[in-house]
Amino acid sequence: MNPNTTALILIGYQNDYFSKEGVLRSVIESDADSVLSHTLALIEALKDTPVTMIATPILFTDDYRELDEPVGILKAVKEAEAFKRGSFGGQTIDAVTAFGERILEVSGKRGLNAFSETTLEQVLREHHIEDVVLAGVVTSICIDSTGRSAHDRGFRVHVLSDVTCGRTHMEQDFYCQQIFPLYADVLDAQALMRALECER
16 A cells, blocks of 8 residues: 555544543444544554545534434434534544644535545545545444445545444444455554554
8 A cells, every 4th residue: 555645534533422421422332442542543653654634524503404304323313413513522522633734624424425425535536545544433334335435436445443433343343354345455553554564
């Protein structure tokens, strides 16, 4: 992998998931701290490399008018009043914003796929990205849908097994072992660093 043409996509690093007070914290409770620790170590290791890093927060208006008869996870988001624009829960966690402009932010995500209704593909093309690396939550939902979409757009997709989080350990293992390998490379953060030849 070439650091100059690789992008790390950070999905769901917002207070409603990762803060102890987050209204959806229980969804990823079992692995949230571990995933966050691995994420921050990875960002720290990559910050002085040419790797492009992009955060893709999901945000809604106060009345969730963007969601027309939502089902599943988006219905749960609306009922929990999560990810409201301007709210504490909707904010990107401080530990990620602390890296400042080193992490680009692509706004507009209102669904499961980080490419849908956003400029993510345009940003990746502008940075001449060939390899997309996915980190964040939730494995079976936003990670999977974004990964499939990236693959369909011609990017090589890599999913970080220890920097993504499912709702359960069983779900995480199933996706990493059975689903992601159908269209992506599955590796851990250390293997990524070796592949990029920038291991600390």
